[in-house]
Amino acid sequence: MVDSGREPKMLGSRDSHALLRKLVTAERPGRILDAACGQGPLAKVLLELGYDVHCCDVDPAMFQLADVPIDQADLNQALPYPDASFDYVACANAIHRLYNVPGAVREFARILRPGGKLFLTFNHYSNLGKRLRFLFYGSLTNKTNEQRFVQTIDVPAANVRQALFFPQVKHALDHAGLNIERVTSTRPRPGSFLLVPLAILIRLLTTVAPIHKRATNCIREMNSFALLPGGKHLAVVASKPKA
Numbered sequence: 001m002v003d004s005g006r007e008p009k010m011l012g013s014r015d016s017h018a019l020l021r022k023l024v025t026a027e028r029p030g031r032i033l034d035a036a037c038g039q040g041p042l043a044k045v046l047l048e049l050g051y052d053v054h055c056c057d058v059d060p061a062m063f064q065l066a067d068v069p070i071d072q073a074d075l076n077q078a079l080p081y082p083d084a085s086f087d088y089v090a091c092a093n094a095i096h097r098l099y100n101v102p103g104a105v106r107e108f109a110r111i112l113r114p115g116g117k118l119f120l121t122f123n124h125y126s127n128l129g130k131r132l133r134f135l136f137y138g139s140l141t142n143k144t145n146e147q148r149f150v151q152t153i154d155v156p157a158a159n160v161r162q163a164l165f166f167p168q169v170k171h172a173l174d175h176a177g178l179n180i181e182r183v184t185s186t187r188p189r190p191g192s193f194l195l196v197p198l199a200i201l202i203r204l205l206t207t208v209a210p211i212h213k214r215a216t217n218c219i220r221e222m223n224s225f226a227l228l229p230g231g232k233h234l235a236v237v238a239s240k241p242k243a
Contacts, residue, residue: 008039008064013093015186016121016233020092021045023182023237024119030087033111036075036094040065046090054086058158074157076100081111088112090119093233096164099157102172109176114243118178124185124234125163126222128195166227167218169236178238183221185230199228 021042024032029050034043037055039062047053047068056073057063063070071080075091076098089108098104108118124130125140139145144161166183173180203223206214214220221227227234 008041008044013186013233015231016093016235017041019184019186019233019235020090020119020121023235024088024090025049027088027117031085032088032090033081033086035073035079035089035091035108036097037070038062038092038094040068042090042092043068051088056080058155059153061153075104075107076157077103079107079111083110084113084116085111086113087116088119089116092119092121093123095120095169096122096162097160099160099162101164101168102175105169105172105176105178109178109240112240114240116240117181118173118236118238118240120169120236120238121233122164122169124166124227124230124232126165126227127185127188127230127232128199128228129189132195166222166234166236167216170218170221173236173238178240180236180238182235182237183226184235185227186233186235187231188229189231195229199223199225202228 024046029052031052032046032054034040034046034053034055037043037057040055043053043055043065053068055063055068055070056079057070058072058074060070060072073079075094089112091108095101095104112118123141130140134140140163144163170180206219206223209219
């Protein structure tokens with residue numbers, strides 16, 4: 001039962017939460033772990049749609065829902081759940097807050113049932129706007145520069161933020177044995193179409209990159225028209241192979 005007197009607030013972009021909800025709720029309801037649940041806005045929606053919702057966070061004092069299971073868990077370390085115990089894992093705007101991304105993805109893969117799906121959203125630092133920002137500013141985001149974060153605990157694991165890029169996530173998923181099914185971004189900002197000539201130039205110039213560098217840097221995906229002009233956040237859906 002949701003405690004309507006304590007409405008959970010979204011931490012992060014409204015667009016990224018809307019995109020994640022759209023992707024997750026397109027699936028048949030099942031047992032889902034909201035990993036790094038924050039105050040619980042995603043958990044509330046999923047609960048109302050009939051999902052069997054479980055939550056964990058390094059800072060559980062932020063959680064604002066009653067009668068929803070929540071565990072204290074540092075996603076950089078082993079998760080307190082048995083193997084193959086969830087149909088879905090959702091990690092909303094949190095994977096870039098970890099120092100051990102490969103370890104977290106391996107744990108997500110471990111607790112997913114065969115055929116289960118992982119849903120990730122994180123900041124999109126490779127769109128054209130961010131690439132131009134780095135060219136002129138030499139940095140990607142004010143928040144990461146200033147380390148402005150809202151937590152109730154002062155422990156390192158709760159106050160990490162990094163500029164995470166899609167290739168790091170893709171390689172972590174590959175090494176964990178998860179198959180990427182979909183990569184999409186939130187809506188590009190108004191006026192992004194003006195950068196289309198630059199996108200075309202980048203795509204042309206990177207065709208001459210050595211094959212091994214194209215694979216390591218995921219050039220095909222990074223310079224696709226789905227990601228290159230994309231919005232502020234990326235969403236990745238990956239599945240665990242069926243037994």
